[in-house]
Amino acid sequence: MSDSFIIILTSVLGAFLTFEVSNNFKINKITTSALLSFTVAIFFRYCPKFFSPDVVHLIPVAFFGASLIGMSAEKVILKTEILFSGIIFGILFMFITSYFKGFGGGLGITACISVIITLGIKITYEKLTEIWIKNHSIITKNH
Amino acid sequence: MVIKTIKSGRRTNLILLFSIILIQVIFIGRFLYENSQFTSAYLSTAVLVGLLITGFSTVISRHSKLDHPIRMRNKDGEAIHNLNLGDWISLLSCSLGSMVTYYISIDLMLGPIIGASSVGLISSIPLLIAKENKTFKALPVPIYCGSFVGMSASFILTNIFTVGLVGFFAGLLFVGTQNMLIGIGGRLGTIAFMSVTVVFFLSKYLINV
Numbered sequence: 001m002s003d004s005f006i007i008i009l010t011s012v013l014g015a016f017l018t019f020e021v022s023n024n025f026k027i028n029k030i031t032t033s034a035l036l037s038f039t040v041a042i043f044f045r046y047c048p049k050f051f052s053p054d055v056v057h058l059i060p061v062a063f064f065g066a067s068l069i070g071m072s073a074e075k076v077i078l079k080t081e082i083l084f085s086g087i088i089f090g091i092l093f094m095f096i097t098s099y100f101k102g103f104g105g106g107l108g109i110t111a112c113i114s115v116i117i118t119l120g121i122k123i124t125y126e127k128l129t130e131i132w133i134k135n136h137s138i139i140t141k142n143h
Numbered sequence: 144m145v146i147k148t149i150k151s152g153r154r155t156n157l158i159l160l161f162s163i164i165l166i167q168v169i170f171i172g173r174f175l176y177e178n179s180q181f182t183s184a185y186l187s188t189a190v191l192v193g194l195l196i197t198g199f200s201t202v203i204s205r206h207s208k209l210d211h212p213i214r215m216r217n218k219d220g221e222a223i224h225n226l227n228l229g230d231w232i233s234l235l236s237c238s239l240g241s242m243v244t245y246y247i248s249i250d251l252m253l254g255p256i257i258g259a260s261s262v263g264l265i266s267s268i269p270l271l272i273a274k275e276n277k278t279f280k281a282l283p284v285p286i287y288c289g290s291f292v293g294m295s296a297s298f299i300l301t302n303i304f305t306v307g308l309v310g311f312f313a314g315l316l317f318v319g320t321q322n323m324l325i326g327i328g329g330r331l332g333t334i335a336f337m338s339v340t341v342v343f344f345l346s347k348y349l350i351n352v
Contacts, residue, residue, distance in 0.1 A: 108333055
């Protein structure tokens with residue numbers, strides 16, 4: 001498996017697990033995010049042999065950042081959108097990490113950008129579909 | 144008077160929201176300009192800015208209470224300017240959360256992820272004892288927000304007292320933006336990032352002068 005695929009997969013898992021665990025078991029979102037991230041961080045700190053050394057130290061970071069996406073409210077974002085946000089986060093994480101290196105909250109702002117971009121794509125898609133349906137019905141009426 | 148305070152609160156809210164968008168755009172834009180050709184960078188930044196603005200406008204119109212001033216209003220619609228006890232607890236817990244995370248991450252050399260997540264876990268312990276207690280219910284949020292500040296590296300925030308101060312500043316932002324971006328993941332991290340960058344660049348500029 002390539003390193004970038006592992007990072008994206010970790011991000012999707014981090015976001016999805018936090019969202020699902022906190023909503024299904026009715027656990028506080030902060031507790032869920034902290035507990036899952038802590039478990040992953042401890043596991044990769046003491047058992048780092050499963051993946052390549054380049055990616056081992058990035059997995060807990062990506063998981064923690066993605067778990068912040070999973071902290072979104074159910075009313076705001078759907079399960080599928082959480083998965084999509086996780087993918088966007090994984091991609092942003094791989095390219096933008098170097099720019100916020102050392103700045104606290106960098107993962108949080110990346111998670112926020114991922115969620116907002118997902119919502120932006122969703123709304124744009126809905127608007128475009130609406131316009132397309134409108135135009136399509138006008139064309140069929142004319143015919 | 145009431146209308147005036149509401150208007151000024153809305154203006155401050157918009158300024159804060161604008162600065163959040165601006166920081167995010169600068170963040171992405173800088174990366175794109177350094178890593179791709181001018182035209183493609185220009186186009187992708189424009190697309191991303193468009194998506195960000197669309198997303199933000201959706202969030203604002205559906206989920207945020209932007210009509211509320213920066214501070215909560217009382218029953219008569221007047222803005223409350225003074226910090227109450229709950230706000231002070233939030234400020235101090237945010238500061239404390241950042242210092243403990245920094246201590247675990249840098250001084251104990253366990254790393255920022257273990258630092259922040261353990262602080263998040265510790266902050267949830269009171270909830271196990273008293274589930275219905277309002278203060279205990281609200282406490283983990285500012286502490287977790289502070290823990291993001293504490294994740295900063297030692298070359299950005301050099302000592303634990305600076306971290307505490309930045310944590311206090313993040314607490315102020317947290318208290319001030321309670322009605323903004325509700326339910327959006329990464330809100331606490333964004334507050335932390337804003338406070339860390341503002342303090343870092345201000346201190347850098349002041350030291351250089």
